[in-house]
Amino acid sequence: MKVKPEIHPRKPASSTYFSRVYALVRRIPRGRVATYGQIARALGMPRGARTVGWAMRAGDEKIPWHRVVNARGGISVRPTPGYREQRARLRAEGIRFGRDARIDLEKYGWRKV
DNA sequence: CGAATGACCAAGC
DNA sequence: GGCTTGGCCATTC
Numbered sequence: 001m002k003v004k005p006e007i008h009p010r011k012p013a014s015s016t017y018f019s020r021v022y023a024l025v026r027r028i029p030r031g032r033v034a035t036y037g038q039i040a041r042a043l044g045m046p047r048g049a050r051t052v053g054w055a056m057r058a059g060d061e062k063i064p065w066h067r068v069v070n071a072r073g074g075i076s077v078r079p080t081p082g083y084r085e086q087r088a089r090l091r092a093e094g095i096r097f098g099r100d101a102r103i104d105l106e107k108y109g110w111r112k113v
Numbered sequence: 114c115g116a117a118t119g120a121c122c123a124a125g126c
Numbered sequence: 127g128g129c130t131t132g133g134c135c136a137t138t139c
Contacts, residue, residue: 017136036121040135047134049121054137056120068120076120086120 017043021055028067031093032110033103035071066090067110073103 020043028034036049045051053076056065066089070076077083087097095108 040121045135047122048136050119050134051121051136053120054118054135058137065120070120071122078120080120082120 017051018055018058021052022060022063025056025063025065025068027112028064028110029112030064031095031108033067033069033073033090033095033105033108034110035069035073035105037071038110039068069103073098073105074101 021039024039024042025034036052037046039052040046040048043052049071052068056068059065066086075083075086077086087101090103091097095103097103
């Protein structure tokens, strides 16, 4: 049976790109959400959505990471406890989820970017 | 430097 | 509408 690799968080990113991602994520207003791809584009990486996801995973608790969702308006990170937490936080900000646990990006999407 | 990683995305069946 | 595939790209080892 396969040994599962531990989910040790890789070192918190201390790089400029991540910092830039964090800076942008911090600007997402309460009650709004942005997508990974949206943030990536805003930073000049139209195809670097995955990298944005990494920045989140690298984890800095000071940022409103819960306001970042995927392009379908859904929450990633499902098998983790973070999923419930993210959903709870968003709902606390007045964001409603559809039947498929999806957010209406037309309504709650952050357009500032 | 090469290989692996991953909280993504768009396109194709 | 859901599942699979390939591409993306910075960071890590």
